[in-house]
Amino acid sequence: MLNIALPKGRLGEKVYGMFALSGFECPAILEESRKLIFENGEKELRYFWVKPSDVAVYVARGAADVGVAGKDILLEHVPDVYELLDLKIGRCRMAVAAPAGFRDDPRRKLRVATKFDRIAREYYASIGRDIDIIHLNGSIELAPLLGLSDVIVDIVETGTTLRENGLKVFAEILPISARLITNKASYEFKREAVDAIRRGLLAQTEERP
Amino acid sequence: MNPETLVMSAEEQIQLRLRSLYQQYGYAQYRMNKFEEYDLYAGNKDFLISENVLTFTDLNGRLMALKPDVTLSIVRFTGDRADAVQKLYYNENVYRTAGTDRSFREIPQTGLECIGPLDGYCVLEVLTLAAESLKCISRRSVLELSHLDIIAALVGALGVPAETQKQIIRCIGGKNLHELQSLCRASGAGEGETEALERLVSASGKPGEVLPLLRVLPCPAEAVAELEKLVEGFEAAGLGEMLRLDFSVINDMQYYNGIVFRGYVEGVPTGVLSGGRYDRLMEKMGRSSGAIGFAVYLDELDRIVPRTDSTDADVLLLYDDSADSTALCREMRLLAARGRRVLAQRTVPQGMRFGEIRHFREKEAGTC
Numbered sequence: 192m193l194n195i196a197l198p199k200g201r202l203g204e205k206v207y208g209m210f211a212l213s214g215f216e217c218p219a220i221l222e223e224s225r226k227l228i229f230e231n232g233e234k235e236l237r238y239f240w241v242k243p244s245d246v247a248v249y250v251a252r253g254a255a256d257v258g259v260a261g262k263d264i265l266l267e268h269v270p271d272v273y274e275l276l277d278l279k280i281g282r283c284r285m286a287v288a289a290p291a292g293f294r295d296d297p298r299r300k301l302r303v304a305t306k307f308d309r310i311a312r313e314y315y316a317s318i319g320r321d322i323d324i325i326h327l328n329g330s331i332e333l334a335p336l337l338g339l340s341d342v343i344v345d346i347v348e349t350g351t352t353l354r355e356n357g358l359k360v361f362a363e364i365l366p367i368s369a370r371l372i373t374n375k376a377s378y379e380f381k382r383e384a385v386d387a388i389r390r391g392l393l394a395q396t397e398e399r400p
Numbered sequence: 401m402n403p404e405t406l407v408m409s410a411e412e413q414i415q416l417r418l419r420s421l422y423q424q425y426g427y428a429q430y431r432m433n434k435f436e437e438y439d440l441y442a443g444n445k446d447f448l449i450s451e452n453v454l455t456f457t458d459l460n461g462r463l464m465a466l467k468p469d470v471t472l473s474i475v476r477f478t479g480d481r482a483d484a485v486q487k488l489y490y491n492e493n494v495y496r497t498a499g500t501d502r503s504f505r506e507i508p509q510t511g512l513e514c515i516g517p518l519d520g521y522c523v524l525e526v527l528t529l530a531a532e533s534l535k536c537i538s539r540r541s542v543l544e545l546s547h548l549d550i551i552a553a554l555v556g557a558l559g560v561p562a563e564t565q566k567q568i569i570r571c572i573g574g575k576n577l578h579e580l581q582s583l584c585r586a587s588g589a590g591e592g593e594t595e596a597l598e599r600l601v602s603a604s605g606k607p608g609e610v611l612p613l614l615r616v617l618p619c620p621a622e623a624v625a626e627l628e629k630l631v632e633g634f635e636a637a638g639l640g641e642m643l644r645l646d647f648s649v650i651n652d653m654q655y656y657n658g659i660v661f662r663g664y665v666e667g668v669p670t671g672v673l674s675g676g677r678y679d680r681l682m683e684k685m686g687r688s689s690g691a692i693g694f695a696v697y698l699d700e701l702d703r704i705v706p707r708t709d710s711t712d713a714d715v716l717l718l719y720d721d722s723a724d725s726t727a728l729c730r731e732m733r734l735l736a737a738r739g740r741r742v743l744a745q746r747t748v749p750q751g752m753r754f755g756e757i758r759h760f761r762e763k764e765a766g767t768c
Binding site: 251252253271272273274275276277374375376377378379380382 | 540542544574575576577578579605644648664665666668669670671
């Protein structure tokens with residue numbers, strides 16, 4: 192049995208579509224129900240939906256053999272897993288944003304509000320800027336508007352939320368997309384199944400730029 | 401299984417098996433203090449799995465550390481000897497941060513070190529002992545073998561800056577081919593060199609499948625020959641089935657060189673064994689000997705052995721004020737001597753389970 196953790200939501204549904212197209216379908220998953228786990232006994236597959244930020248935890252601890260997680264989560268939590276493939280979907284950018292009129296004053300410590308402490312810290316360390324991290328769990332855009340922080344480090348998809356709140360992207364840190372990950376021990380003991388999934392998904396991503 | 405073994409936890413049983421395995425091959429036990437001077441670790445922080453060390457000041461004002469690692473202490477303990485290879489094993493608890501909560505944990509660890517003028521046999525011996533250690537834990541286990549000289553040669557040939565090399569090595573460790581490709585492309589590495597590295601990282605599996613590829617890639621000939629010889633020795637020892645060549649094993653190149661390896665057992669999600677040749681660490685510590693060793697992490701192993709005892713005791717013996725303590729004691733000893741786990745209480749303790757519950761009555765004593 193191969194356990195597959197998918198991120199709940201639109202991205203997860205798209206990812207399941209790619210799995211199904213590769214021959215790893217599980218029709219039960221499409222039925223309306225409150226079930227948490229879906230099995231295809233014949234193909235020895237078991238799917239489950241989890242919070243997107245938890246996928247890497249399930250995979251690193253072996254509760255799932257494979258999963259799909261955003262690069263942002265992988266960079267932030269550095270789970271001990273193999274990252275086998277860039278699915279080239281769920282694309283967005285990790286960026287620094289601030290109110291449109293912002294100018295960085297290098298004499299002062301920069302206050303950075305973010306959900307992604309590690310990514311923010313590593314980025315500013317790489318450019319040698321002294322910062323003060325303010326960890327928030329949501330509504331990051333609010334922080335600079337209320338003077339809680341000077342800038343934010345967050346995921347930017349279309350930029351609409353930023354624009355509507357008078358914020359602007361000042362620097363792009365890195366591109367983000369969904370990645371296929373696998374548990375290291377599972378890759379030893381269930382190699383054939385994991386490689387088959389990778390091949391199936393690779394064929395679909397190759398058509399994308 | 402004798403009763404003493406029965407009461408041991410899975411972890412303790414494995415520890416016992418590993419110790420007797422290492423002693424069979426002439427490894428002597430090394431015992432160490434719970435703490436060492438902090439300086440030993442401060443100078444070699446990158447060698448440690450987690451750089452956080454629990455420290456305290458002792459009564460002389462020296463900064464001490466609860467040991468986060470055993471290898472550094474063993475290296476310091478053994479002097480350079482030209483006449484013999486020093487073979488030591490240990491069974492210690494180490495203290496370091498682990499998991500996502502970043503709190504300190506006490507982690508039981510067993511391992512061995514082989515220090516001195518190493519030859520091909522010493523390396524093969526340590527590798528076969530690593531494989532046997534995995535077999536002590538589970539029948540389904542795998543030992544992944546890699547060679548850092550090969551990785552260093554292929555990454556070096558890319559001609560990219562040191563910072564990019566580090567990122568590329570991280571990609572190799574995560575089998576992350578897509579980012580490896582884009583890093584190589586962005587830093588202007590040659591196409592042929594990039595392709596050679598990609599093929600190396602993609603190739604992982606049984607030695608018979610991977611060795612032919614190594615012969616056609618621009619790998620250092622001595623390293624390939626060393627791997628070939630080790631594979632031959634492994635197969636002759638009847639352990640070939642569990643060996644894989646996998647170049648995602650990349651211990652820190654500042655300390656390790658040559659052969660590095662990692663072991664997995666089915667049912668444990670992380671590697672349970674890790675080791676390699678660490679002549680570079682020896683050099684850093686001012687030593688001329690070669691060294692190779694490995695550690696087995698025992699903290700996750702309890703998971704793979706299901707708990708067999710579903711009860712807290714075989715017999716719960718209930719007594720009241722009328723019971724004479726001498727007679728009760730005699731009854732308890734009688735039951736224990738028959739190999740029963742027996743617990744004496746006045747009332748049934750909540751939340752515990754027993755094979756059977758008996759009421760102690762003196763007249764019937766000795767009959768149960």
